[in-house]
């Protein structure tokens with residue numbers, strides 16, 4: 296009798312754990328909500344790669360910048376609806392990777408979904424207005440401000456968009472900014488530095504930056520991040536010029552003072568960054 300009860304209890308536990316797993320509840324889904332302005336927020340669920348979701352929730356309705364992992368899309372929707380009830384009107388994807396666009400289906404049943412490939416179509420449908428020839432951006436007015444969608448391909452992916460909330464002074468950089476990690480740009484480090492230089496020219500000093508993953512940055516912090524990258528590039532570049540092999544640089548730990556940048560997203564560690572720099576500068 297006792298054994299039967301124990302077995303039943305174990306079965307019960309198993310069902311609870313399984314159902315929690317299937318719905319994405321219970322396991323590490325703490326959330327962070329940051330308010331930037333009257334209508335603009337950042338929501339991050341403590342799940343998977345912890346992608347950052349931009350939210351505009353106000354009189355015109357709800358817009359999401361990215362929808363995160365599919366597994367926790369239901370929880371994202373719940374968190375968004377705690378800010379404001381109603382359907383999602385627009386979803387803008389900074390890029391199509393699964394940790395950023397995985398929740399599109401669940402969150403976007405009645406939404407207009409805008410990604411890099413949809414920009415032309417959105418103009419013809421009157422959803423977006425293109426900038427003039429000197430301004431390579433698309434815009435729409437939502438919740439009292441112009442929201443700019445700025446194509447910026449070629450560093451993280453071929454379909455990256457930067458989203459600028461002009462009145463709130465908030466920029467969602469997608470994976471063109473990983474604030475607690477080395478950048479996920481592979482052999483395109485030079486292209487990435489060009490994008491950062493453009494960012495410094497384009498946005499006012501008071502701008503707040505949401506990265507694809509990690510905490511938010513001020514403009515000063517983006518500049519410090521740029522300096523950290525430049526310092527590490529200089530170290531590796533110097534060793535390359537001296538004829539040092541990539542594997543030896545890793546073995547020697549030439550970036551050991553920068554190990555903390557390889558913790559938040561652990562696959563982007565110092566070994567990865569040494570390879571990236573080497574691949575980017577080997578033909579010089």
Ligand SMILES: [Zn+2]
Pocket residue numbers: 344346392394395470507508
């Ligand atoms: Zn990502």
